[in-house]
Amino acid sequence: MPTTTKAKKKAKADGKEDKQAKAEKGFSRDTYLFWYEKMLLMRRFEEKAGQLYGQQKIRGFCHLYIGQEACAAGAVTALTKDDKWITAYRDHAHPLALGTDPKLVMAELFGKATGISKGKGGSMHIFDKEHNFFGGHGIVGGQIPLGAGIAFAEKYKKTGALCICYMGDGAVRQGSFHETLNLAMLWKLPVIFVIENNGYAMGTSVKRTSNVTELYTLGEAYDMPCAPVDAMKVEEVHKAVAEAAERARKGEGPTLLEFRTYRYKGHSMSDPAKYRTKDEVEEYKRRDPIEVVKQTILAQKFATEKELAEIDEKVNAIVEESVKFAEESEFPDPAEATRDVYVQEDYPFVAD
Numbered sequence: 001m002p003t004t005t006k007a008k009k010k011a012k013a014d015g016k017e018d019k020q021a022k023a024e025k026g027f028s029r030d031t032y033l034f035w036y037e038k039m040l041l042m043r044r045f046e047e048k049a050g051q052l053y054g055q056q057k058i059r060g061f062c063h064l065y066i067g068q069e070a071c072a073a074g075a076v077t078a079l080t081k082d083d084k085w086i087t088a089y090r091d092h093a094h095p096l097a098l099g100t101d102p103k104l105v106m107a108e109l110f111g112k113a114t115g116i117s118k119g120k121g122g123s124m125h126i127f128d129k130e131h132n133f134f135g136g137h138g139i140v141g142g143q144i145p146l147g148a149g150i151a152f153a154e155k156y157k158k159t160g161a162l163c164i165c166y167m168g169d170g171a172v173r174q175g176s177f178h179e180t181l182n183l184a185m186l187w188k189l190p191v192i193f194v195i196e197n198n199g200y201a202m203g204t205s206v207k208r209t210s211n212v213t214e215l216y217t218l219g220e221a222y223d224m225p226c227a228p229v230d231a232m233k234v235e236e237v238h239k240a241v242a243e244a245a246e247r248a249r250k251g252e253g254p255t256l257l258e259f260r261t262y263r264y265k266g267h268s269m270s271d272p273a274k275y276r277t278k279d280e281v282e283e284y285k286r287r288d289p290i291e292v293v294k295q296t297i298l299a300q301k302f303a304t305e306k307e308l309a310e311i312d313e314k315v316n317a318i319v320e321e322s323v324k325f326a327e328e329s330e331f332p333d334p335a336e337a338t339r340d341v342y343v344q345e346d347y348p349f350v351a352d
Contacts, residue, residue, distance in 0.1 A: 027235060029302040031077055035234050036297060037311050038076070039069035039290045042093040044319045045102055049092065049109055052323070053269045058109045061138075062123045065093040067264040070289035071196055072097040074237025075164060079245055082159065084132045086147045087166035089124035090196075091136040094166070098131040106322035112329035118340070119332045141167065141174030144193070148180045151191035151254075162190035162248045164241070170201025172215055181256065185222040188253035192244045193219075195256070196231070198263045203275045219256035231259035232287045 046064045053062050065072075068090075076097045087094055092105060100116060108115030109123055117127050117136075126136040134150060137143040147165025154161045171177060172195060184191055195215050199205060206213055219226030225247065229240040237259065244255035262284040266273035297303050303311075338350050 027238070029297075029300070032293060032297050032300070032302050033311075034077065035070075035073045036290065036293050036308070037315065038073045038097050039234070039293065040312065040315045041102065041318065042069045042072065042096050043290060044315050045096060045105070045322070046092060048319050048323060049106070050265065050269065052109075057327070058123070059111070060122050060124075061089065062109070062269040063090040063267065064263070064265045064269070065090055067284065067288070068196060068198060068231070068261045069093060070234035070237050071166075071194070071231050071259045071261055073289075074231075074234040075194075075241045078238045078241035079164065080161070082132070082161040083245075084134060084150045084154065084161065084163040085166075086134040086143045086150060086163065087136065088140065088143055088168055088171065089136065089138050090168070091124065091126045095126055095128050095131060095133045098128070098133055100126075100128045100131050100133065102318055102322040103325040104128075106326040107329050110326040110329070111331065112326055113332040113336070114325070114329040118336060120336065120340070141171040141176045143167065144171065144174070145176050145180045147193070148184045148189055148191055148254075151184070151189040151248075152187065155187075155190055160249060162192065162245060164192045164194060166194045166196055168201065169195055169197040169199070169206050169215060170209070171195075172218060173201075173210065178218075178221075181219065181222045181224060181254070184254040185224050188251060190248035190251075191254045192241060192248065193254060193256045195258045196261055197258050198261050200263075200267065200275070202267045203271060203273070205275075214258075216256055216258035224254055224256050226256040226258070228258045228260060231261040232284070232289050232292070234289055234293060 042065060046066050049058060049062060050064055052058045072094045085094055085098065095105060096102060104114065104116040105126060108117050108119060108121060108126055111119045111122055113119050117125055121127065121136060124136060124138040127133060135143065144165060144167055147163050151163040154163065181193065197206065197215055201209055206215070212218060214228070216226040216228045227240060230236045240257050244257060247255060264281060264285065294308060297308065298305065341350055
């Protein structure tokens with residue numbers, strides 16, 4: 001049956017739209033597959049951590065990143081290996097995105113000696129010097145001036161590197177946030193401030209805790225370049241961070257980005273999250289960043305369903321291996337409690 005003129009026009013228009021969408025995305029097959037595998041690793045790792053917490057194998061505080069994976073994955077591809085990272089206590093996913101061995105992160109959650117922080121930090125204090133990840137900080141907003149300090153050091157040493165400093169939406173009410181933005185802009189520090197706005201500071205919505213709900217506009221008070229970012233889309237995260245990084249490396253100073261994201265779980269494992277509706281959660285799940293990337297990969301024919309299933313199996317195996325490693329590892333010797341407190345090993349005021 002011959003194709004009608006109307007059908008031909010529609011096919012041509014559809015093809016043009018597909019090419020335009022591909023051109024607008026501008027990301028390679030390797031980048032999409034990197035994003036998919038990294039975000040899936042974060043998701044499966046966190047889901048497993050939640051299960052293990054319920055079994056009391058992981059104790060203390062535990063803040064999951066489920067739903068926010070694009071915030072870390074998109075930034076990794078926009079930055080270099082020499083750039084520095086720092087965040088608050090929702091910190092398992094960032095080092096996984098940077099390449100930290102999942103076994104070491106899981107062992108840290110278990111409080112084992114083989115953990116990335118020797119079992120001394122636990123969930124909220126993950127550090128990895130090798131991958132330039134500087135924590136993991138339990139005090140709300142405490143990492144913000146530290147992030148500026150790291151950026152100051154990079155500028156002082158003329159390394160050309162920068163620091164990306166993550167924080168939650170609740171942290172912007174801290175005085176240190178405003179003090180830091182002022183100095184960072186004054187000294188044109190190479191730092192990218194990222195507000196991971198998941199809508200709730202613990203259990204209270206932004207609308208109930210802040211007169212300013214467009215949080216990125218807080219940078220305007222300091223003449224700091226600032227912008228909102230749809231952080232459910234990993235492409236948008238990459239673009240925003242890449243632009244901010246370019247500005248920082250040119251010596252033009254900091255940027256404030258508001259990553260508009262969402263966490264599917266409560267603030268922490270002890271939070272039943274009854275302050276929001278199931279419909280709200282399901283609405284965001286329909287925009288799940290991992291599923292969006294998966295559909296793009298399939299649409300662009302970057303990989304087949306079978307190939308993606310193989311990645312799923314690979315990730316699941318990595319997570320299971322990390323659990324086995326953590327369970328088989330030993331707890332730290334009690335004498336470790338007073339070690340690593342000071343750089344000077346023979347510091348006279350600390351005794352075993």
